[in-house]
Amino acid sequence: MGRRKSRFLRKPVEPFTVEAGLSADEVLNRMERTSFQGRSLGTARRIWEKMLGADVTIFLGTAGALSAGGMRMAIAHMIERRYIDCLVSTGANLYHDLHETRGRRHYIGSPSLDDAALAAERIDRVYDTLASEDDFCKNDEWIAAFALKLEKRPHTTREFLYKLGEYLWQETGNEGILTAAYKANVPIFCPAIADSSIGMGLSQARHRDVTAGAIDVIGDILESANIVIRKPATATIVLGGGTPKNFINQASVQAEFYDDRVGGHKFAIQIVTDVPHFGGASGSSLEEAQSWGKLSIESEKVTVHADVTLALPLLLTALETTGPEISRKRKKPEFDPSGRVLVMNGQPLGDNRFMTGSGS
Amino acid sequence: MGRRKSRFLRKPVEPFTVEAGLSADEVLNRMERTSFQGRSLGTARRIWEKMLGADVTIFLGTAGALSAGGMRMAIAHMIERRYIDCLVSTGANLYHDLHETRGRRHYIGSPSLDDAALAAERIDRVYDTLASEDDFCKNDEWIAAFALKLEKRPHTTREFLYKLGEYLWQETGNEGILTAAYKANVPIFCPAIADSSIGMGLSQARHRDVTAGAIDVIGDILESANIVIRKPATATIVLGGGTPKNFINQASVQAEFYDDRVGGHKFAIQIVTDVPHFGGASGSSLEEAQSWGKLSIESEKVTVHADVTLALPLLLTALETTGPEISRKRKKPEFDPSGRVLVMNGQPLGDNRFMTGSGS
Amino acid sequence: MGRRKSRFLRKPVEPFTVEAGLSADEVLNRMERTSFQGRSLGTARRIWEKMLGADVTIFLGTAGALSAGGMRMAIAHMIERRYIDCLVSTGANLYHDLHETRGRRHYIGSPSLDDAALAAERIDRVYDTLASEDDFCKNDEWIAAFALKLEKRPHTTREFLYKLGEYLWQETGNEGILTAAYKANVPIFCPAIADSSIGMGLSQARHRDVTAGAIDVIGDILESANIVIRKPATATIVLGGGTPKNFINQASVQAEFYDDRVGGHKFAIQIVTDVPHFGGASGSSLEEAQSWGKLSIESEKVTVHADVTLALPLLLTALETTGPEISRKRKKPEFDPSGRVLVMNGQPLGDNRFMTGSGS
């Protein structure tokens, strides 16, 4: 026709073609050239690869019933492979992980089961998944007993969860999120620990010994901001939103208050089902995060609007094709999360003062 | 402990484990033992396998911007492999398919593009996907020119779309939904054709010749119900909801009015993003469909709450491992959709009267 | 402090204050100064007032189970008050309206009822609402009997629905959507009539008389575009998305093809629960509509993300405070939808050719 195509019309959509025996990697490659959330998931893999190739500290946030829903070994895998450097989680995900690491199980149910019948048999339902209330009560007691063994002083959730992972590993030798993080020296923060069964276990320890169960969640804020100040190049991967999403962003905002080298995460992936238009933090857009400085204006970012149980298995399996090689070369931050004071790359990070201008 | 486990706690969730090089088939196998929508997608594959192994007529409904979004060859694949027997679609999906079969493309864009700039360059945006308005106008004219060649009598959408697919194949020799359906003798219904650019093309034919562009959508109702009456064992796969979802169910309800052997679909899969609690048909539950008799009370069924572009590539690639073998043995209904009267398994189906008690 | 406030920080949010006895009007006034969807609903009222004050043809689109869900008299009210000029609806909304106008009812149920028990008693469930299948079958027969009385020639849905409303009024004298539109000479289009129980009634007429039940949906496209060409200043109100949303936009796009005075709707309100990021038309943003020219770049527009049953009662009751006065002065287009040819402001609009340059 002689007429020049618009500058907007450069890269065509490639229809997905079905073939027997395709690997997850190849399926996701092909989805990357389609549209909507299929494309977004493909883009998430590319951004993750870039994160791994860059010199950044990668935060992972996990909310929703991921461990109960069969995602705990996938999260443990990210930790073990060091696809991420620091985990921020809801208490429930760590608690359900502990439940399985201790040899208990979650069970396949259905959303249409009779809840009165379940209650009568002391079975707790999470949508289509079930667990025994009695097993849960035993976990709570186990956590209480563990908490009673600790030094009678406040622990940040980071220190507490390290020691919990250590004890769990010693007791069970089983794989899971807490034990993987213990072995890989990946710090875990749980800012809303009081809103979880781990918190309930701690409260039961307190019930038995008034000097037990002291948790220093404000120390967590200082430590997490100091991780950012120590190395102001960061990235965030959010699964499900919730308190972890905001806590990771808050670390960046708080760090910037004390160190103006901090300029927001350089990369961001979020897999969420909430939407922006009701104003809640879980569904808030990554663009909105840029106004706050949580994300750098130049960041590479993608939102995948999907259930994590649907998106993560495909994403991680595809990443496993390229990720290990990229990850091998990366300069991972090295943590020692075993003591009262968190150590990063050989330097202690305060839990009682913000660092300033410490360089990377 | 000696205590018997509850009858509800029989089948444990198996945490998803990541491995390099896993096939889509294996990924989906593992997802089937997790929870939430990951499990639902795994279940969808099993139900589809059962459909293919049973002696049922399988309807597929497609709504949403699937063709523009890169899913047209996946839909064509289902037709070509005869994983489905009859397609009910929105006009847009067929139109965007025709656009690509005619050699035009959709393009990768972004939801944050400036719509005023796009409008100035006559580019139409569908979320993150773009197309040329000028190309669309040429399609409309092409459809109008085709419609002017047809006999000057009303056509059901089924007959019209067969002839459109035939002409498209003769003109282009390119693969796509319409051409695959033509070659496989799979009938296509488009009950809301007036709400689409195919309808716009037909209206432009009418503008040029007052005797052109007559479409008999009521004939479609009779034919689709007669397909069910002819063989009262049916199944439904719905991608995205919309008019196709309801039209497929309506065929079953209308058929039952004339033939009480009809008792609702035996199998149902829906992949939708809408939810039940606002009362709309797109999001309505499969349980609700049972109250209407659209679905048999004993039906096997699953809803996957996900974007089709995310779920379908994985589902179809996994199905390709087992589906061809199962499908080879199935008793597929044989259609001749080329004439004014639709023929099924050698017997003409009325477009002007409902059949009764004709047996399968 | 001496520092100037940012230009962005001009108009503060005013916290909603609760007071006994506030009118709906005052509640919505106060919501307009809050955030998120509360504010959006307040904005919708202002834009509707502007529509009524401007010289535009106002289209209303209705999808979802609005009539079954108790909204039919609210829609009838908009017609009777001439807050809108032309209705585009799904068939279900018109059918459920007819059901109640004929003296049958929908009933209050619950989403957790046992669907097998309902099916056994022939009761159809729409989320939390119930109806008798036997009553529905009688409606279908009533529609079939009516259709058999009509001249044996194709009718546009606009002509058919006018005559249906007329007959319904003569038979019952009851208020409702169809009868209000008949009395107010407001044309109704139902582009997906084949996907509804009205279509089923028409198919049953055809079953009894092969010359009955001919519907010309392509004529609807011509007529609806000619309404826009006749007066190229338009506005759109969409409740629920679906085929009506797209059909109204298509009328504008199709009109522009023949008359370049047409430049997209000047005002747009949509109350929807779908979201943009899955690519479907129901959830598509009004910004996206601007790229297509469906909406003018300068249009005033708002999306309210809410269930219509929650938003519409408050919106319409508030509008009733100011709307009648504004509406009294407006230059309403006058239709005569009674004949084969639709007449607008005294001039016949073609159903077989597009008008050009006819002025307003």
Place this chain on the structure above:
Amino acid sequence: MGRRKSRFLRKPVEPFTVEAGLSADEVLNRMERTSFQGRSLGTARRIWEKMLGADVTIFLGTAGALSAGGMRMAIAHMIERRYIDCLVSTGANLYHDLHETRGRRHYIGSPSLDDAALAAERIDRVYDTLASEDDFCKNDEWIAAFALKLEKRPHTTREFLYKLGEYLWQETGNEGILTAAYKANVPIFCPAIADSSIGMGLSQARHRDVTAGAIDVIGDILESANIVIRKPATATIVLGGGTPKNFINQASVQAEFYDDRVGGHKFAIQIVTDVPHFGGASGSSLEEAQSWGKLSIESEKVTVHADVTLALPLLLTALETTGPEISRKRKKPEFDPSGRVLVMNGQPLGDNRFMTGSGS
């Protein structure tokens, strides 16, 4: 017809009729006889009235950007009127409340503003709402300065927030959530305080004085459970889900562990936008909560799927017609939240041991 109507078809839907000047109360009365979420909101008012008429302790949970979004005076109203007895909130809602009580404002913006431009002017966006980052930094410092004045010992969030409300009232004399709770002796818990700008302020106090900023979130668990044990008849109202929703349920579950008179909340209302099928706690159904014993099997309950900014103004304004009269007669629990130990109905509740069998 002689045939008996089904037992399911007893109470017809009454179409909503529009009238000028209707009060919010009357609008909601009429919505109660419609369907879907309009009916759910009407039902929520009836259940709230029953709560107020029963002898129960009413918990309110608030998540999402309700204070920034204009709902803080509505929440303060519930506290002042004692429509609720105990508040569990995210930190953000309390922080944004403090921001306005201190005389700063949130501003009306738009979701389509340029976030880079906002970042350049240090303006933070929450969907369509804006605030000054500099104002926020000053709040943080103000909170830090306040925290430095407190005794150097751990405070539960309940004690800390009481003193914060007290100080805020003394300093400003302005109405808001924190000051209303202070004046009405309504305890506030903030289990995820570490994930909020209040936590950031506390961390800044710690930065200045290592002995400051100690928060005892485990004490909150004991206190909240003891509120339930003290009077095992409870009710829950949840706005938005999040940590407050779970914390309120956890109090009930934890209480039951120590006192088997506890049997779950007797009444439950939740207004949420999340859905159950992704397994997250925010969207989880009230039926599911019954399997856990969080809710009594006999409880009266309703979920309203809506944005709080849309639903709450109408709900509270309507409740104001009947609520004050009902509330006047209710036996409200009386708290003294001013000290290290929370006092309820004259009896101290432990923050270091669970009570048992204390009677109501």
